[in-house]
Amino acid sequence: MDTPPAKKSIVEIVRATKIYTPDVVALEDISLSITYGEMLFLTGMSGAGKTTLLKLICGMEHPDKGLVEVAGKDLNRIKGVEIPQLRQQIGMAYQDFKLLPDRTVAQNIAMAMEVSYQSIRTIKKRVIELLQKLRMEHKHDALAGKLSRGEQQRVTIARAVANSPKLILADEPTGNLDSKTTRLVMELFEQCNISGTTILIATHDEGIYKKSENRVLELHSGRLVQPADRTISTPNNMP
Amino acid sequence: MKFFSNILLQTSRNLQKTWATQFMTLLTVSLSVLIFSFFFLIYTNMIKAGERLGDDLRLTIYLEEEPVLEMQSQLVRKITNFNQVEEIRFTSRDDAYNRLATQLGDNVDVLDDLDPSFLPPSIEVYPKKNLSSLAQIKRFSEYLSTLPGAIKVQYGQEWIERFNYFTKLLRIIVLLSGTLLILTTTFMVAYTIRLAVVARQAELEILRLLGATNGYIRTPFLIEGFLQGLLGSTLGLLALFFLFRWIELHFSGPGFLQLVEFTFFSPTIIGIIIAASITLCTGGSFSSMRKFMRI
Incomplete structure (x- = not known):
């Protein structure tokens, strides 16, 4: 990914539909454009399709119909080494964490940087920096499997931002956190966003997007709808 | 790196x-x-x-009578006609007796009552090294046994055959x-x-x-x-x-x-x-x- 031109889309979804076997419509006719450097929220009830949408964007799932492009690459068509190259540029904080329980916190976070062959010194420094930001420096050598759900959630967030990706996708990143820790996590995302990272946060937590001036998207039964209390914003009327 | x-x-x-x-x-x-x-x-x-062992291979042809010089050259010609050999050595009855006596060493007295001409004369044939397989040695031995005056041909066939089978195993x-x-x-x-x-x-x-x-x-x-x-x-x-x-x-x-x-x-x-x-x-x-x- 080269330096993004102004207002160019990093994510472009055109009329995407995802149906799970046998006939569960997870997403229907979704069209969405996210510009470079944008931070936006994706809301909706459980089962509305938020996680599926994030999975389509990070390439874990493919749409049955429609087009999903990330950084100009059609995810249905990219092959070979392009796939890992693109994935290294996307940081995903999973709702189910996807941590390795028998590895330490530091090792779990480091994985994201190791796959892009960063030097061991850089990795160690970055891991300590992130743990300090999330007030978890004392858990550096703790096994991920021994952590509380809130702590595991912070580790998965740290891993998502560790490699300084161009795009961060966070699935319910504050679901298990108290308000103080939620603030820490949001500060971390805001810092990443200020440094140019595009961030899409799927959340139930009204507290983190109600007062935000960022765009909010709402999913209802697999379709994008206008949020009840605000106009569906587009990249053109972004703040 | x-x-x-x-x-x-x-x-x-x-x-x-x-x-x-x-x-x-x-x-x-x-x-x-x-x-x-x-x-x-x-x-x-x-x-x-x-x-x-192939280097030391020797076929011994025991003869009825000691061949005269003319007969010896005829035998050499017949042997070399079949196969190239390294060396052919004729051993008279007396030579055979003396060799046995030397081998017996201190026990030479066991020969005292025996006629010094009791051992048969023989020809020792040292084949070329290219004669390596057991089948080739057998064929050569069969040919040598057809030479005029030949009684028996020996080359330690039992030992060689056993060695050959052991190598195969x-x-x-x-x-x-x-x-x-x-x-x-x-x-x-x-x-x-x-x-x-x-x-x-x-x-x-x-x-x-x-x-x-x-x-x-x-x-x-x-x-x-x-x-x-x-x-x-x-x-x-x-x-x-x-x-x-x-x-x-x-x-x-x-x-x-x-x-x-x-x-x-x-x-x-x-x-x-x-x-x-x-x-x-x-x-x-x-x-x-x-x-x-x-x-």
Whole structure:
């Protein structure tokens, strides 16, 4: 990914539909454009399709119909080494964490940087920096499997931002956190966003997007709808 | 450089996690190399011994009467017509008697009551070294027995035949143990890697999602296969070397082993065995990844 031109889309979804076997419509006719450097929220009830949408964007799932492009690459068509190259540029904080329980916190976070062959010194420094930001420096050598759900959630967030990706996708990143820790996590995302990272946060937590001036998207039964209390914003009327 | 340091880090983590299985596989590979190289060592030494025995091969034709000079040249012509020979030596009755007396040494008095001409005259034929196979020696011996005045032809056929069968048996054992080596190294390593892949499926899935390349995921498994081959064959050969030295130390002196003059493998053969083990183990690891790794 080269330096993004102004207002160019990093994510472009055109009329995407995802149906799970046998006939569960997870997403229907979704069209969405996210510009470079944008931070936006994706809301909706459980089962509305938020996680599926994030999975389509990070390439874990493919749409049955429609087009999903990330950084100009059609995810249905990219092959070979392009796939890992693109994935290294996307940081995903999973709702189910996807941590390795028998590895330490530091090792779990480091994985994201190791796959892009960063030097061991850089990795160690970055891991300590992130743990300090999330007030978890004392858990550096703790096994991920021994952590509380809130702590595991912070580790998965740290891993998502560790490699300084161009795009961060966070699935319910504050679901298990108290308000103080939620603030820490949001500060971390805001810092990443200020440094140019595009961030899409799927959340139930009204507290983190109600007062935000960022765009909010709402999913209802697999379709994008206008949020009840605000106009569906587009990249053109972004703040 | 960063690629290698990360790959080595990943490999060492893998080995730490699966050390028990890896250790058992290493032992199996070592044992297979030991069994194969043990029989191969005996076989190569037997081949060398066979070559040395071939150098000393002599066919003795016992005659009814001592041939006169003209007859001798006729016999030489007939022998050389059939096969090129290194040397033909005529032994008279007296020469045969004197040789026996010398061989008896202090016990020569047993010949006192015997007629000095009781031993038959003979011709000793030393064939060229190209006469190597048992069938060729047999054919030559049959031809020599048809020479005028020949009573019997001797070349230690029983001993040579036994040696020949023993060498054949060894060849079969070497082939079988070689097959065992191939099967154990390839399949055991492939199975170990398969277990490691299955045990680490969740980790591989996460690595894949984080953007790990095929090289990043596969190379540690290939290095594991490489190390199994290198360490397994080195340990197997070291064990054989110590066994060889022990046998040499305890069985040296006059006897069978002294006759055979056992030698250990040359550095080239050692290199070939190690390289073959590495290739087989890495190949096993590679085939296992192709089958079981979904990347």
